[in-house]
Amino acid sequence: MGTPMVLLIDDDEINNYVNSSILHKEFPHLEIKQFTSAEEALAHILSNADIPYYIFLDINMPLMNGWEFLDELDKLDIILNLTIFMLTSSIDQADRDRVKTYSRVNQFLVKPLQRTFVQSLFNK
Template sequence: MAEKIKLACIIDDDPIFVFGTKKMMQYTGFCDTFLIFKNGKEALDHLSVILIEKKPIPDIIFLDINMPVMDGWQFLEEITKIDISETLKIFLVTSSETQEDRDKAKKFSAIKNYVVKPITLESLQELLPTI
């Protein structure tokens, strides 16, 4: 089993996905502490302060592409402009299966993997040891 994650961040406007992912992370014993944001703007506002003040960042970020206010792509553009010493570990978790989105994801070094929803217990267990 992978080392336990201290803090996970979920940026997604789907409450069912957020609830299910949290429960699976808790059930598997990978993580018990979460930051939850409903859109990229909420996440950017909170995480940019953490990054600028050099406070501990989340061990993993699950990021949806399609959200209101600020989508996942806009979030990525803005968060990667911040000069930080630690590496962000972002897993794009989306319902989009288009090659265009997959290719776009490859342009961001912070994206560790592209996962098509729904996330399952098996896919979560495959992802987490790579962190």
């Protein structure tokens, strides 16, 4: 297994930039890739399947949303080392309930990414 990589998947470049800055401030050596397209992020994961990933995934995105991204992962017949967090602006209880139906998702987080959460995640 390789060194863990963080993937920020959000169609809003500003959100990706802010979250990347928060992560880099706490952990400057962390490798972070930003994607504004869930399809591109999925292609990256599949072409680099041996890397463990921490994924911060938005729900509402054009073309492929966060739910569709998770559905595509579930269709794969390969083992991936993924730690997925839904990071969204949604405060809809239906989204909170739906995320519980995806075993791959570790936690539902509301934007913005909190520094204390990042510290607890990577200081284990």
